[in-house]
Amino acid sequence: MRISTLGFSMGAISAMMTQQSALAKLQNQVALGQRVSTPADDPIAFVHIQELQRAQSESEQFAKNSTLAKNRLSLEEQAFVDTTNVMSRVRDLIVQAGNTATLSDVDRESIATELAARLDELQAIANRQDGNGEYLFSGYSTRTEPFSGGDGTPISYVGDQGARQLQISSTQRVADSHNGFEVFVDIPQGNGIFDTGVNMSNTGSGMIDIGSVVDRPSWVPDDYTITFTSPTAYEITDGATPANVVQTGTYTSGAAITFNGVSVTITGVPATGDTFEVNQSRNESIFDTIGAVVDLLNMPAGDSTANAKLTSTLRGSLQQMDQATDHFLGVRAQVGVRLATIDSVDSSREAMDIDLKSTLSDLRDLDYAEAIAQMNQQLVGLQAAQMSYSKISNLSLFNYLR
């Protein structure tokens, strides 16, 4: 084949240019440490890289969210620790107050004073704020103090029942708090089925115990009243208007009165017209429970009628305290479960982060060993092309025309 001198030069130059541009590209890759720097370099890898980087950024945000959730739940847990301490002191005080035989009115009043102080402490815990001044237990209304009242007036919940959820992974959310209603208010009364009570205007000295459930399926939820039609006879009426008589019976002190699957025991000497209540269980705020005890202890006692009321009510209050403690434990367990969930999501996210990082590195980062080897190869090629070109282009017949 004929070779034209110009064609030879152009071919050689073009080949060297190709080598040089390949070298320039390699050099750029080595300088950046990246194999792919624009979508055109490797479209599929680039899209993948973008998605991985997005996932990394998302994962960083989820990590922040979960740290925040953990902090808030830890604050809540601390509040439960403090609540438990107060609760055990309150329980001790109520047990102490139940010693009707030895305590005078003054003794009871001083117990009531300390109970009132504990009540304030509990309210302060329930109204706790986080570092940003947001209330822990007010649901969504984090700028509203959840428990208003106190100092003698009833403490009521004014927050809402929302629970803020934080996104801790693309599929999982965790609530970062409990609202005050579910923690401090929604405590079942009595044994959770029914609750007993004594009418404060009773004139006899009858006392009612906390009762028990003997046959759960037979229980018909309603508010029942046990009325003494004479000191030795009672009738049980339901809450309908007009009331229906559920059962009548002869009273024997200490004998169980069983109706509709529950059993209560009345002791002492009730007077005609005295009433006792067996109410279906509702919820009762812990503040109301303690507040009622404070009010009760501030009332004078001493005679058998007053002592009977005091004993009956304190029995109920003690049971209510135990219910509340159980309830707090339950909520605290939920916090524990949430924290455990966050931990497990965290650890799987950390594993995924490592995976993301290594996949990203595989896709994007340059294999230096390979790149340098390739560059050396390319360099050798270019040098050979340059050397051969200068040698061959020096060859000319004109050199020999002398």
Added chain:
Amino acid sequence: MADLLNTSISGLLAFQRALDVTSHNITNANTPGYSRQLPDFTTRSPQFIGGNWVGSGADVSAINRAYDNFLAGQSRSAASAYNQSNTYATQAARISNLFGDSTTGLSASMQKFVNSLQAVADSPNSIAARQTMLSEAQTLVDRLKSYDSSLRSLDSQVNASISTEADTISSLARGIAELNKQIASGYAQTGQAPNDLLDQRDRLIDELSTHVNVNVTKTDDNQLNVFIGNGQPLVVGDEPARVVATSDPYDPTRKRLAVQSSVGTIDITGSIAGGTLGGLLSFRTEMLDPARNTIGRMSVALADVMNEQHRAGMDLNGDMGGDFFSVGGVDVRAHANNTGTAGATVTRTDTGALTNSDYILTNTAGGWTVRRSDGTAATMTGTGTAGDPFLVDGLSIVISGTANVGDSLQIKPTSGAVSPMQVLINDPAEIAAAAPIVAQPTAGNRGNATISAGEVLNPTNPALRTAATITFTSATTYQISGDPTVYTYTPGADIDANGWRVEINGTPAAGDSFTVRDNSTGTGDNRNALLLAGLMSEPVLNNGTTSLSSAIGQFVGDVGVKTNQAQVTAAAQKVVAEEAEGAMQAVSGVNLDEEAANLLRFQQAYMAISQMIRVADSCFQSVLQATGG
């Protein structure tokens, strides 16, 4: 003896000519487009002397150039194809580089915005978090705008290049026509080929073919006619046509191409192929226009979904959220030759149905018809009135004015959306992170039924935030306050009223009640923020099949694939073009060694003939001495 002398002189002249040609070849060894020339030696006519035919020397009867029309044609079409793909690849790389930075790219900006929404969800009361979210929203808008303006400036550069290309092609056409004239007269006067003029003309045609694909035919008088596009004549004999950049009838800033000759002006934009011009035009329709429309469509979708969800939320002041982003409207342009007054008001009604296409509405005798920018027909319903607008691909079109048959309108649904895009919320407190309602059980409920937090179905319902109570009249029936209907309770079923939806689960007791009320104190609520944060992964585009974040991936991938393909094609075409060029060079190019050999050959012959003259001279002298003493 006289014959010997004559013969020798003819040889001297012939080899002088041959040496001239060799020297011309050597001198032009590096001249682009030069074809080496070859002296054509022929023997002179013999003379019949003394009963014999006696030779009378040699002549250079012609000087030919080494040129192969077939190879030249191949080389031109290869150059044309290479320049098209190379221009395409160069331009495409600019778009690819635009979206190249994965740390500041669209995907990253979008994710940062989502993260900032998550941060607001984490601490809905934090003004700092809200402020950050507004900044990220602004960054995202700026990012979209910067893409849009870069694409716009690419567009205006393409327009400017088209004008330059048109000028270049016109001036090449003039040169070719002028050379045609000179060549025809050169042939006519001498009967010999004016080789160097032919080379010059071929070189101009070569250059023309790097700008646009050409067809060349030869006439009887050795002129070349040049055609471009679908056979539009660019040069006929010594008559050049002009290629001009004209304005698009719908958009004066957009350039098209037309051939202007004595026949008239013919638009050739659609039929241009090959060369840098072909590359520019196909880049514009295949990459640039779709890219602009895609960025527009994503911005529209972003604004649409954000606004809808944001309006369903409640801000820190307890007010319902407003629109979050604003985007530009739909561009409608009338054809420059319209004779009627028809215009159109176009609104986007369904983000999911929007496409990347532009549309042409044409008024025919049978009414308005529509087709997409790629020429495919679209289905359009309605009559185009305000009461019954035309509906096509997520657009609602109301025609105004009167149209004559043949009038047409261009509709660009998304490309004008980005540049006026804005974040409408300035006050961090106005970010609607909370839901406007809260649903909760009433204290004292005896059953264990629970109620979901509630979601907003219709934020404009006037009763949305009015407190409502759902009361169970029995364990299996309930009533909603203000509505006498007694509904049957199904656990987990949707309960819709007043523009909200809640679900109740579990076993309620008769008399239990739930309230759905205004959440204006719920500044710590993040339900709407969580919904906002989830929007980017909701399938809202392409009829509810593609999320915004995956659309970004697809778009960038598409840009990458197209660019990569163009680069690969350009590299392959380069090899083809170089091979074709090499094949032509092999025939036409000067080889200096060959010329050196020729030089030696011709010089030796010249010297030998000079000896012949001396021989003739000495023969002559010896005859003179013998006869004259």
